[in-house]
Amino acid sequence: MAPQGSRAELEFGGPLGAAALLLLLPATMFHLLLVARSGPARLLGPPPYLPELEELWSPWALLLCLTWLGLQAALYLLPARKVAEGQELKDKSRLSYPINGFQALVLTALLVGLGVLAGLPLSALPEMLLPLAFAATLIAFIFSLLLYLKALVAPASALAPGGNSGNPIYDFFLGRELNPRICSFDFKYFCELRPGLIGWVLINLALLMQEAELRGSPSLAMWLVNGFQLLYVGDALWHEEAVLTTMDIIHDGFGFMLAFGDLAWVPFTYSLQAQFLLYHPEPLGLPLASVICLINAVGYYIFRGANSQKNAFRKNPSDPRVADLETISTATGRRLLVSGWWGMVRHPNYLGDLIMALAWSLPCGVSHLLPYFYLLYFTALLVHREARDEQQCLRKYGLAWHAYCRRVPYRIVPYIY
Numbered sequence: 001m002a003p004q005g006s007r008a009e010l011e012f013g014g015p016l017g018a019a020a021l022l023l024l025l026p027a028t029m030f031h032l033l034l035v036a037r038s039g040p041a042r043l044l045g046p047p048p049y050l051p052e053l054e055e056l057w058s059p060w061a062l063l064l065c066l067t068w069l070g071l072q073a074a075l076y077l078l079p080a081r082k083v084a085e086g087q088e089l090k091d092k093s094r095l096s097y098p099i100n101g102f103q104a105l106v107l108t109a110l111l112v113g114l115g116v117l118a119g120l121p122l123s124a125l126p127e128m129l130l131p132l133a134f135a136a137t138l139i140a141f142i143f144s145l146l147l148y149l150k151a152l153v154a155p156a157s158a159l160a161p162g163g164n165s166g167n168p169i170y171d172f173f174l175g176r177e178l179n180p181r182i183c184s185f186d187f188k189y190f191c192e193l194r195p196g197l198i199g200w201v202l203i204n205l206a207l208l209m210q211e212a213e214l215r216g217s218p219s220l221a222m223w224l225v226n227g228f229q230l231l232y233v234g235d236a237l238w239h240e241e242a243v244l245t246t247m248d249i250i251h252d253g254f255g256f257m258l259a260f261g262d263l264a265w266v267p268f269t270y271s272l273q274a275q276f277l278l279y280h281p282e283p284l285g286l287p288l289a290s291v292i293c294l295i296n297a298v299g300y301y302i303f304r305g306a307n308s309q310k311n312a313f314r315k316n317p318s319d320p321r322v323a324d325l326e327t328i329s330t331a332t333g334r335r336l337l338v339s340g341w342w343g344m345v346r347h348p349n350y351l352g353d354l355i356m357a358l359a360w361s362l363p364c365g366v367s368h369l370l371p372y373f374y375l376l377y378f379t380a381l382l383v384h385r386e387a388r389d390e391q392q393c394l395r396k397y398g399l400a401w402h403a404y405c406r407r408v409p410y411r412i413v414p415y416i417y
């Protein structure tokens with residue numbers, strides 16, 4: 001057995017919190033899937049019914065999920081326009097990552113388009129969401145177990161800072177190995193951006209097509225939700241290299257949290273607004289639609305501006321786009337931006353992301369809380385993530401981080417939080 005990594009502080013409430021999340025996350029996902037199609041669509045009420053195993057389990061759904069993963073893996077292995085280097089690892093080495101996620105999105109769109117022309121019944125997908133989500137959850141459980149076993153024979157230098165507490169449930173949840181790979185195939189990087197994100201927009205499209213079949217044409221609200229979320233996914237894949245500096249890739253191990261999050265949670269809960277709209281049509285006029293588009297555009301402008309500014313600065317501090325920004329030095333030799341977006345709040349990218357989350361829910365009207373689930377969950381996720389990042393930055397930068405916090409006192413929302 002590999003030696004344990006350094007004992008880091010336990011996160012997510014330790015083993016008990018991890019055990020609770022292990023059950024709570026899949027249960028919440030199934031609750032949302034069931035409630036979205038029910039008449040009252042009550043987020044906080046009990047589910048309309050408890051599905052029998054026959055309704056959840058379908059070998060066809062499992063086959064479809066495995067085919068989807070196989071297709072995305074094949075696209076990942078195609079020659080890439082660029083190969084990027086990741087951040088420096090504990091042993092001072094750097095890993096290489098193919099940058100071809102956007103190409104995978106375009107090729108998937110072409111394949112799906114050809115499939116639909118050849119008679120592929122894409123609009124039947126919404127009827128299969130429950131068994132598909134069940135199959136994806138099963139795959140995530142088995143996959144996380146294999147990842148846990150793989151980590152038992154990994155060298156200590158390959159382990160993540162967290163996720164190696166010695167408690168099997170906690171470590172299974174958080175993930176033990178930082179960058180599990182077979183040859184050059186990086187499982188975490190692959191899962192973070194491709195099967196789940198592309199699957200999400202495909203589910204959205206299927207819901208739009210089914211709405212068109214049911215009501216003659218897709219509603220304006222459905223178009224907006226599809227358009228906004230396609231922009232978000234397209235942007236993530238276009239700026240694929242930026243994911244190499246996120247907490248998930250640099251810090252977190254690859255375990256159930258990310259495997260389930262990437263493969264099941266993202267496609268089946270992030271498509272909640274489109275699911276809701278299929279069963280609860282919402283009339284939307286052009287003036288309100290324009291205001292919602294403006295909100296999404298403002299959110300995207302902040303999100304993209306902040307992420308691009310930090311990525312450009314981290315890649316090359318002399319880049320003309322960021323060279324004029326004010327910075328403070330830290331004992332590590334790395335500098336922190338204190339003007340531009342990162343001088344406004346300490347997590348401007350989260351602020352932009354949250355504004356977009358609001359714009360994705362507004363097309364569903366204000367009669368139900370359900371379509372606002374994403375906004376509520378995402379606020380909790382980002383507040384918790386911000387606290388985790390603060391701890392890590394404090395460890396990394398010490399006094400310089402305190403100086404940054406004094407200079408930029410608000411975390412996510414100026415003058416509020």
Ligand SMILES: NC(=O)C1=CN([C@@H]2O[C@H](COP(=O)(O)OP(=O)(O)OC[C@H]3O[C@@H](n4cnc5c(N)ncnc54)[C@H](OP(=O)(O)O)[C@@H]3O)[C@@H](O)[C@H]2O)C=CC1
Pocket residue numbers: 245246247248303307310313314334335336337338342346347349350353381385389392393
């Ligand atoms: N849709 C979704 O479900 C989710 C989306 N996201 C999005 O993912 C994106 C990435 O988020 P995340 O990985 O959490 O964090 P960030 O991209 O905000 O990265 C945080 C890191 O940035 C660096 N940093 C912090 N402040 C400064 C500064 N002033 N100047 C320079 N560098 C600084 C630090 O790392 P260092 O100094 O080592 O470079 C810090 O650890 C965000 O846009 C977020 O909204 C995140 C989670 C879920």
Ligand SMILES: CC(C)=CCC[C@@H](C)[C@H]1CC=C2C3=C(CC[C@@]21C)[C@@]1(C)CC[C@H](O)C(C)(C)[C@@H]1CC3
Pocket residue numbers: 025192193232235236243246248257258260261262265266
């Ligand atoms: C509740 C639960 C299951 C937790 C797992 C959290 C994951 C769902 C998220 C953790 C960080 C994520 C990121 C994205 C998607 C959601 C997860 C995996 C992301 C790929 C979305 C697109 C963005 O542009 C992004 C690339 C910045 C982002 C990275 C973080």
